[in-house]
Amino acid sequence: MSAGKTKPTKPVSLAPKYVLEDQWQGYRTLPWRKKEKKDATVMFNFVERRKSYFLKAYFDRNGFKSHDMGDHIKEDVRWGKEYGNRMECNPMYFTSGSMLRNLFEIEKETGLSREEIARKYVYLCGGGQCGPCRYGMYPQEYMKVANDAGFKDLRVIIFSSDIGAKELVKDNALPMNLMFRINLIIAVILADLVHAAECALLPYVHDKDLVRSTLGEAEKMLLDAFRSKAYIFKIPRALRKVGDMLAAIPRREEKLPLIFVTGEFFANLAHNDGNYNLRRFISEEGCEVIPGNLTQRVLYDNWRRTVEARRGVRFAADNKERRFWKKSLRKQRNSTAVINWLYRRFVKALAPHRFGARIELMDLDEIADLGRDLYHPEIFGGEGNLEIGEAIHYSGKVDGFISSKPFGCMPSSGVSDGVQAKVMAMYPDLNFLSIETSGDNDVSILSRVSMLLFKARHKAAARGAGGGRTSAKEMVEQSERSPSGKFAVKSVDDIVTETS
Numbered sequence: 313m314s315a316g317k318t319k320p321t322k323p324v325s326l327a328p329k330y331v332l333e334d335q336w337q338g339y340r341t342l343p344w345r346k347k348e349k350k351d352a353t354v355m356f357n358f359v360e361r362r363k364s365y366f367l368k369a370y371f372d373r374n375g376f377k378s379h380d381m382g383d384h385i386k387e388d389v390r391w392g393k394e395y396g397n398r399m400e401c402n403p404m405y406f407t408s409g410s411m412l413r414n415l416f417e418i419e420k421e422t423g424l425s426r427e428e429i430a431r432k433y434v435y436l437c438g439g440g441q442c443g444p445c446r447y448g449m450y451p452q453e454y455m456k457v458a459n460d461a462g463f464k465d466l467r468v469i470i471f472s473s474d475i476g477a478k479e480l481v482k483d484n485a486l487p488m489n490l491m492f493r494i495n496l497i498i499a500v501i502l503a504d505l506v507h508a509a510e511c512a513l514l515p516y517v518h519d520k521d522l523v524r525s526t527l528g529e530a531e532k533m534l535l536d537a538f539r540s541k542a543y544i545f546k547i548p549r550a551l552r553k554v555g556d557m558l559a560a561i562p563r564r565e566e567k568l569p570l571i572f573v574t575g576e577f578f579a580n581l582a583h584n585d586g587n588y589n590l591r592r593f594i595s596e597e598g599c600e601v602i603p604g605n606l607t608q609r610v611l612y613d614n615w616r617r618t619v620e621a622r623r624g625v626r627f628a629a630d631n632k633e634r635r636f637w638k639k640s641l642r643k644q645r646n647s648t649a650v651i652n653w654l655y656r657r658f659v660k661a662l663a664p665h666r667f668g669a670r671i672e673l674m675d676l677d678e679i680a681d682l683g684r685d686l687y688h689p690e691i692f693g694g695e696g697n698l699e700i701g702e703a704i705h706y707s708g709k710v711d712g713f714i715s716s717k718p719f720g721c722m723p724s725s726g727v728s729d730g731v732q733a734k735v736m737a738m739y740p741d742l743n744f745l746s747i748e749t750s751g752d753n754d755v756s757i758l759s760r761v762s763m764l765l766f767k768a769r770h771k772a773a774a775r776g777a778g779g780g781r782t783s784a785k786e787m788v789e790q791s792e793r794s795p796s797g798k799f800a801v802k803s804v805d806d807i808v809t810e811t812s
């Protein structure tokens with residue numbers, strides 16, 4: 313071969329060397345057909361008690377037998393770990409464990425065998441979306457733990473994914489159609505509004521039991537309205553009455569430290585053992601917490617899909633692909649418009665400004681732009697860019713900022729433990745705390761939160777000195793009384809002694 317000439321290389325075949333004809337498909341779930349509707353009971357819960365409480369209205373109105381599994385409790389993690397795969401994220405253990413705990417309770421109460429229970433119940437859940445996190449594996453995990461625990465072939469219905477849509481038969485007993493989705497979002501909005509009222513009232517009233525009993529009554533009134541066939545008219549009427557009841561509760565006129573909580577979906581929005589009842593703890597400690605709004609999170613999902621669809625239209629390889637993305641874009645726009653319309657209509661009826669509830673939704677384009685340089689808004693998975701944009705948005709506006717991340721969460725590890733370090737360096741007044749929820753270890757986590765609240769009180773005192781109704785001195789004195797008495801904070805030295 314002459315100098316300068318190279319030997320032509322042989323083209324490399326990219327075809328796989330071995331093709332497994334019979335690939336692993338995972339667990340399959342059987343359809344639940346219309347003719348079997350009366351034979352089975354739907355079991356469900358979503359993130360926190362109030363969401364499933366209100367969704368029950370849909371099942372009652374449409375003749376389904378249903379079993380509301382309510383809040384997640386600590387015991388659920390144990391069941392999830394006992395039967396689940398190793399090294400899963402914390403919400404996976406909480407949710408699969410909750411399903412198992414309820415199945416075992418049903419077994420005890422009814423005396424049915426596990427095989428019979430698997431035939432007589434279906435489990436409604438979320439999960440199955442693709443993305444750089446475990447959410448895509450949730451349905452498989454539910455089927456695994458149910459089968460391993462002896463509830464063989466328990467049917468699993470997924471409401472939040474297109475995965476498996478082809479397998480859904482036309483005569484499905486519980487179709488994931490438009491009406492179901494509208495009812496689901498109404499349940500979410502109602503639960504969010506009641507939660508916002510709780511966050512607004514609890515820290516500002518002397519008689520906390522009055523708040524709890526009024527909220528309980530409000531929940532019953534809203535459920536009754538939602539059960540009616542004319543729910544779209546009856547809910548606003550019920551909300552007006554609920555708003556009057558809540559506005560009549562005597563409220564102290566003062567400014568308390570304001571805390572914002574964010575983080576992964578479940579660790580942020582489970583207002584139960586799933587996140588140590590974080591917002592209630594903050595309220596009881598005499599600080600105001602901005603409510604965790606699931607409607608906002610649903611709108612983020614629509615926003616994310618809209619961005620994806622716009623990119624798809626722009627870079628489509630052919631007309632067929634372009635048509636697909638345009639259809640997706642229309643779907644997201646319509647869905648967003650319906651959610652916004654319902655939310656505005658219900659908020660107007662409730663008139664939450666009368667009792668100080670914070671119900672504003674964030675502008676997601678603005679949040680994306682704020683954090684763009686630090687976390688690109690088209691990196692999806694988990695909560696995407698939300699937490700970074702929120703940190704910048706709330707810097708200087710709140711007295712404490714908490715990021716709640718589940719043990720073993722992949723996207724949150726990159727954000728709360730990673731990018732937030734840069735945000736803190738850029739916005740040092742943020743008073744930022746990252747906590748990890750694991751289903752145990754409450755004392756250690758909540759004492760860290762109480763240290764953040766201590767700092768927040770002093771920040772609020774400095775802020776309130778200029779225009780608050782309570783003087784700075786009064787505010788510090790009042791905050792140091794530690795209303796819940798769980799963490800009576802007098803000085804930093806006390807905190808160090810308590811936690812060491």
Ligand code: SF4
Pocket residue numbers: 401402403404445446447576577578693694695718720721722723724
């Ligand atoms: S975002 Fe994190 S905690 Fe949530 S499902 Fe994904 S990996 Fe699990």
